[in-house]
Amino acid sequence: MRHILNTNQFSKAEVEQILKSSEKMEKECKVGKVKKSLADKIVACVFFEPSTRTRLSFEVAALRLGAKVISVENAENSSSAFKGESIEDTTRMLCSYADIIVLRHYKSGTAESASKVASKPIINAGDGVNQHPSQAMLDFYTIKKEHGRLDNLTVAFVGDLLNSRPLHSLMPLLMMYPGNKFYFISPKELELPREYISELKKNKIFFEELHSLEKVLPKVDVLYVTRVQKERFSKKEDYEKVKDAFLLKVEHLKILKKDAIIMHALPRVNEIDTAIDKDKRAAYFRQAQNGLYVRMALLLYCFET
Numbered sequence: 001m002r003h004i005l006n007t008n009q010f011s012k013a014e015v016e017q018i019l020k021s022s023e024k025m026e027k028e029c030k031v032g033k034v035k036k037s038l039a040d041k042i043v044a045c046v047f048f049e050p051s052t053r054t055r056l057s058f059e060v061a062a063l064r065l066g067a068k069v070i071s072v073e074n075a076e077n078s079s080s081a082f083k084g085e086s087i088e089d090t091t092r093m094l095c096s097y098a099d100i101i102v103l104r105h106y107k108s109g110t111a112e113s114a115s116k117v118a119s120k121p122i123i124n125a126g127d128g129v130n131q132h133p134s135q136a137m138l139d140f141y142t143i144k145k146e147h148g149r150l151d152n153l154t155v156a157f158v159g160d161l162l163n164s165r166p167l168h169s170l171m172p173l174l175m176m177y178p179g180n181k182f183y184f185i186s187p188k189e190l191e192l193p194r195e196y197i198s199e200l201k202k203n204k205i206f207f208e209e210l211h212s213l214e215k216v217l218p219k220v221d222v223l224y225v226t227r228v229q230k231e232r233f234s235k236k237e238d239y240e241k242v243k244d245a246f247l248l249k250v251e252h253l254k255i256l257k258k259d260a261i262i263m264h265a266l267p268r269v270n271e272i273d274t275a276i277d278k279d280k281r282a283a284y285f286r287q288a289q290n291g292l293y294v295r296m297a298l299l300l301y302c303f304e305t
């Protein structure tokens with residue numbers, strides 16, 4: 001049985017296998033010939049935090065592969081969690097009904113706790129500020145598709161690096177490939193957690209932490225913009241202070257490389273001017289679309305033995 005809890009769990013060979021399988025899914029979807037490999041399966045999507053892309057693309061991925069779907073949104077209020085049930089007990093019940101559980105929770109480590117009592121695969125669809133492996137995998141697929149390679153890339157992350165779980169999951173994948181360089185641009189309060197910095201140092205990988213955008217833009221192949229994660233702030237004034245720290249504007253495009261790509265896990269609030277959407281370097285809606293193919297591949301991965 002295979003859970004997907006974080007991206008550290010994957011070997012490079014497994015990552016490449018998942019990317020290959022995602023490509024196959026994309027081709028099959030585009031010609032309208034998807035093999036119904038999960039025809040006898042039931043997929044449960046249980047979300048304790050809001051979601052548009054992750055939940056719906058997992059559901060469509062399951063449906064396209066012929067599975068049936070049961071879904072709980074707003075699970076904090078609409079499931080027995082409201083009455084005080086533990087995630088372990090909820091997981092035991094879900095496993096007795098469905099064949100795989102896609103779980104999003106506001107608390108870091110919840111997917112792992114669930115996996116300890118689960119008799120069916122658990123896919124972590126985001127656990128607090130910790131990890132979001134399916135997002136990272138679709139980000140990685142997007143980079144490969146757009147740039148044709150996963151090595152020797154200069155990647156800048158901008159915004160809320162402290163709380164961005166897509167970034168926390170993408171770093172281990174990018175670090176598997178040689179020659180990748182990193183720039184981390186954030187307000188002081190939202191810097192990347194030190195554990196990721198230690199990993200970079202340990203592996204002698206080039207990185208720089210900065211508080212301004214302009215210097216880095218002409219160098220980057222991938223500009224990954226993140227949303228300031230309002231829901232992780234306990235004080236409104238702390239959020240207000242940093243929420244507009246880095247906004248990507250049309251004039252920034254002039255100094256961005258011609259073949260760079262702009263990524264964002266979405267939802268976007270203010271971070272990217274909507275006038276940028278029509279620039280071909282704006283990859284975020286293509287990125288979200290890729291989520292469908294990658295999540296099909298991830299569902300298949302969990303059912304392989």
Ligand code: NCD
Nearest residue numbers: 053054126165227265266267
């Ligand atoms: C991300 C998340 O939930 O962490 N969204 C997503 O899944 N596409 C990023 C975010 O909410 O900012």
